[in-house]
Amino acid sequence: MALRHAVLAALLDEELSGYQLAKAFDLGVANFWHAQSQQVYAELAKLEKEGLVAGREVVQEARPNKRVFRVTDEGLAELDRFAATAAKPSFIRDDLLVKVQAADHLDTGELVDRLTERADFAEAKAAQFEALLGGMRGDRSEGEFLRYGERIGPYLTCRRGRDFERANRDWCREVIAVLRARSAA
Numbered sequence: 001m002a003l004r005h006a007v008l009a010a011l012l013d014e015e016l017s018g019y020q021l022a023k024a025f026d027l028g029v030a031n032f033w034h035a036q037s038q039q040v041y042a043e044l045a046k047l048e049k050e051g052l053v054a055g056r057e058v059v060q061e062a063r064p065n066k067r068v069f070r071v072t073d074e075g076l077a078e079l080d081r082f083a084a085t086a087a088k089p090s091f092i093r094d095d096l097l098v099k100v101q102a103a104d105h106l107d108t109g110e111l112v113d114r115l116t117e118r119a120d121f122a123e124a125k126a127a128q129f130e131a132l133l134g135g136m137r138g139d140r141s142e143g144e145f146l147r148y149g150e151r152i153g154p155y156l157t158c159r160r161g162r163d164f165e166r167a168n169r170d171w172c173r174e175v176i177a178v179l180r181a182r183s184a185a
Helices: 003-010 018-027 037-049 073-084 095-101 108-137 142-148 153-184
Strands: 053-058 066-071
Touching (some): 037 053, 095 108, 108 153
16 A cells, blocks of 8 residues: 555545644554655645645635645545555564564563553553544444444544554553563562
8 A cells, every 4th residue: 555545545534734634644544554744745745746636725814824635536546446456464563572572581671661661552542542433423332333324434444443552552461461470480
C-alpha cells in the first residue's frame, strides 16, 4: 500500500485541509498507516497534480485562508483498483522485540521497565481508540452500529487499532510476569 491510498481513504467522508488530514492520521489512520505531517502534505500535492483529489481555497475572516481537498472520481477509481489487488501480509518490526529476544543476556529490571512503558502506552492508546469508537457509535450498541451505521470502514479500522493495542498491552504484561518469575526462581 502506498501513502496515496491511505490519504484517499481518509478523504472519503469530507473535505479536509492538510492540517485536518494530518490530525486525522494522528488520531485514526495511524493505527494502520503512519505518516509524518510533511509526508501527508507532499502526498496531497501529488494527488492533486494527478487529478485524484481536488483542492479549493476557503476564505476565512479571522484566520489565513486554507485549502481543503476532496477525492475526485479518478481518486475513487484509484481506490477501486487498489482494493482489487491482493493485500500483502504485514510484518512486525519492533525494537522492543529485539530486546526481548536478547532477554537472557540483558538486565531484567531494565527490560521490565521498557515493557512496562510499552504496556502503559498501549493501554492509553487503546483507551483513545475506545473513546473514538464511542464517538462514532453514539448511543447505538456496537451490533446496531455495525448493522445500520452509515460508514463502518473507519469504525472497523479503529476497532482493529484498539484490539492491536490491547494485545500489545497483554503481551507486555505476560512477558513481565515471566521475567519476574524467572528472576525470583
